Amino acid sequence: MDASRTGVGSARTQCRLGEPQGRNVHSIVALIGGFGALMGLFGAFMALFTGGVGISAGTDGAGSVAGQGFGAVVAAIIGMTGAFVARGRIRTGGALLLVSAAMGMMLALWFYAVGAILLTAAGVLAFWASPQGGENE
Numbered sequence: 107m108d109a110s111r112t113g114v115g116s117a118r119t120q121c122r123l124g125e126p127q128g129r130n131v132h133s134i135v136a137l138i139g140g141f142g143a144l145m146g147l148f149g150a151f152m153a154l155f156t157g158g159v160g161i162s163a164g165t166d167g168a169g170s171v172a173g174q175g176f177g178a179v180v181a182a183i184i185g186m187t188g189a190f191v192a193r194g195r196i197r198t199g200g201a202l203l204l205v206s207a208a209m210g211m212m213l214a215l216w217f218y219a220v221g222a223i224l225l226t227a228a229g230v231l232a233f234w235a236s237p238q239g240g241e242n243e
Contacts, residue, residue, distance in 0.1 A: 131235040135192045139203045139228035143185030146210050146221025150178035153217040174213040181210035181218070185225050192232055200232025 153175030160168025185206030192199025207225035210218035 131231070132193050132196055135196060135199065135203075135228050135232045135235070136189045138224055138231070139185060139189030139192060139199070142203070142221045142224025142228060143182050143189055143206065144221075145224060146185055146206070146218050147179065147182035149217035149219070149221055150175050150182050150210070150214055153178055153214040156217075175217070178210050178214035178218050181206050181213060182221065184209065185221070188225075189228070192228070196232045197236045200229045200236070203232065204229035 154172055155175075157168050157170075157172025157175050160171060184202055188199045188202025188206055190199070191202060203225045207222040207229065210225070211222045
């Protein structure tokens with residue numbers, strides 16, 4: 107029996123020297139992006155709640171806040187998609203994360219702020235850690 111196949115006693119197997127280190131970055135980008143998308147979704151629902159309360163109270167402009175909340179929900183879904191895609195194609199996922207952060211901030215500014223910060227951090231990390239040769243791995 108070969109020691110490298112069993113994982114017992116081989117330094118190469120124990121330290122995982124043969125695996126590319128990029129997969130760790132993919133997982134980190136997906137984790138930060140997914141959490142940022144969840145925070146953005148929470149903020150979007152808060153915007154919907156605020157708009158709904160404003161509509162029921164009869165205040166002016168509350169309908170636009172509710173509409174922007176629906177748009178922020180779409181932005182959060184794009185962010186979740188970007189976090190999922192980043193596990194396989196890091197640059198594409200990073201671009202979706204950045205688009206989600208920008209779209210959410212344009213629609214529901216203060217409600218989406220925490221999610222946008224996390225989504226932007228994950229998107230920038232995706233582009234910073236991606237290979238420079240043009241591959242999208």
